[in-house]
Amino acid sequence: MIPVAIDRKKMILSAAERTFASFGYKATTMDLVARLANVGKGTIYTFFKNKEELFNEIMNQFIKRIKATATNAIHDDDHFFVNLHRALYSMLELRKEHQLTIKLTQELREIGTAQAKQALANIEDAILGFMEEFISHAEQKQEIKLCDPKVTAFVILHLYISLVFEWEQRHQPLSKEEIAHLFELYLVQGLKK
């Protein structure tokens, strides 16, 4: 692991990140990654077993960024629901705006690449895992009612995805504040008069 080798690995990862984000999984060729990284194609295979492993490395980096973003959004002195909303919204915003996920989503829709599907599922799992832990904590501290954290994380995430992504497919997008308000109405307070 001499410095030059580390630099080469970094250059490969950097080039791969750009090409995967620009062309998706399938249309990214190892040749192009090598060219953009200024290395021979064979060099890539000294650091990564194959294309899929290179891709997974990129995705794992991205998932780490998502988790960091969520952790950053949590402020100890704010209420659980405020923190949950802010963490979730920031994760979804990152996912929504990041070129890599935009491209992968499009690729999954258009040609159904298995690797794109798996990668997006992994992102969802990471978000769900983070939420589940956060909800478990709140349950123990009696900040919320008793509930299955797995189902609760699932329901909350899907409510948000509905409001952030699916609602915009056919209506005016909802602002961050509107979403927070709806979250409060539907999940926190309940509809009962």
Place this chain on the structure above:
Amino acid sequence: MIPVAIDRKKMILSAAERTFASFGYKATTMDLVARLANVGKGTIYTFFKNKEELFNEIMNQFIKRIKATATNAIHDDDHFFVNLHRALYSMLELRKEHQLTIKLTQELREIGTAQAKQALANIEDAILGFMEEFISHAEQKQEIKLCDPKVTAFVILHLYISLVFEWEQRHQPLSKEEIAHLFELYLVQGLKK
């Protein structure tokens, strides 16, 4: 509109319903519909402008059945939330179990037929429309808090679809009673302690 003509139209509709449900939109040929209906192919075109219009007729029939099912599920002496759950659940069950929607969903996933997409969107719109009206009513009678009926219908439907269809992609399916309980917990009462 002599009886024989009506019978012919009925036979065409009946044959078309079976073939669309068995083969989906694209793989259903007008030749096959004509053969199964025991009419000449040209006869179909005396009743329906083209394949798409024939298909829409079938779908409109199906949407009527969904609305009837929902209306049937509503009992005047039950509470709003009980009725809403029962109506929604019965509509989703019909949609889930009916061969026609199963096939169209599969066709949309596998080859992305535009007509299948539109047809499934129309079903969703019908369900949303029904719910919206039902929610508006409840709002006027002050059975629930003030809320935008459009967003509320959208949120409730998506919550149900998440619990009925998406949860079981990766977990044990939830029973009707569990779903009712989760609906009560998340949407009716709220998570706040």
Place this chain on the structure above:
DNA sequence: GGATTGACCAATTGACTCATTTGGTCATTT
């Protein structure tokens, strides 16, 4: 003589082919 039919047609499809491209290897170079 209006309703019904199926042979017919233009347009679309999809099986097949084959030249090009791709992921991955490894002998050669640095």
Place this chain on the structure above:
DNA sequence: AAATGACCAAATGAGTCAATTGGTCAATCC
């Protein structure tokens, strides 16, 4: 020892063409 890119088998995709399809309409039927 690390890096390279020529090389190879496998996958892809553009092009072709015969078969199929949605739709028409002149002939047929009742």
